[in-house]
Amino acid sequence: MTGAGFAPCYDGLVSRDATSRLTALVERGELDPSTIVGARAKGDALAIEVDGGLALRWRIAVVRSVMLAPPDGDAVRELYGELVDRYRDDPAALAILKSIGDEIRRLEATGALPSAMVARSDRRKKH
Numbered sequence: 357m358t359g360a361g362f363a364p365c366y367d368g369l370v371s372r373d374a375t376s377r378l379t380a381l382v383e384r385g386e387l388d389p390s391t392i393v394g395a396r397a398k399g400d401a402l403a404i405e406v407d408g409g410l411a412l413r414w415r416i417a418v419v420r421s422v423m424l425a426p427p428d429g430d431a432v433r434e435l436y437g438e439l440v441d442r443y444r445d446d447p448a449a450l451a452i453l454k455s456i457g458d459e460i461r462r463l464e465a466t467g468a469l470p471s472a473m474v475a476r477s478d479r480r481k482k483h
Contacts, residue, residue, distance in 0.1 A: 371405075378402040378410055385417035392421035412449055415439055419456060423463065429470035436460060 443449035
């Protein structure tokens with residue numbers, strides 16, 4: 357049942373307020389990645405609640421903001437690896453993420469980003 361204050365979402369109903377708040381954070385972060393740092397906790401929580409394409413946009417904006425000012429040598433690769441793990445079974449999302457991975461490799465090759473290898477465990481669900 358969709359009513360006032362709720363919007364259809366990936367897994368049911370999500371508050372329109374959560375969707376509009378995440379939309380505002382995403383749009384602001386895409387225009388000015390420096391705004392992501394201060395909004396990270398709120399945006400991450402909203403992305404879990406809202407899910408879907410908007411959550412992917414938020415997570416990509418987070419990676420791009422960290423690419424501009426990595427706190428350490430592993431941060432970009434760790435965030436990117438987490439995204440690949442999260443969207444492993446979503447071919448459309450992986451296609452979007454591939455271009456970010458290509459960009460990361462180009463920046464590493466030029467020395468603009470530290471080259472890092474992050475060891476990750478297999479996080480796929482065991483059947």
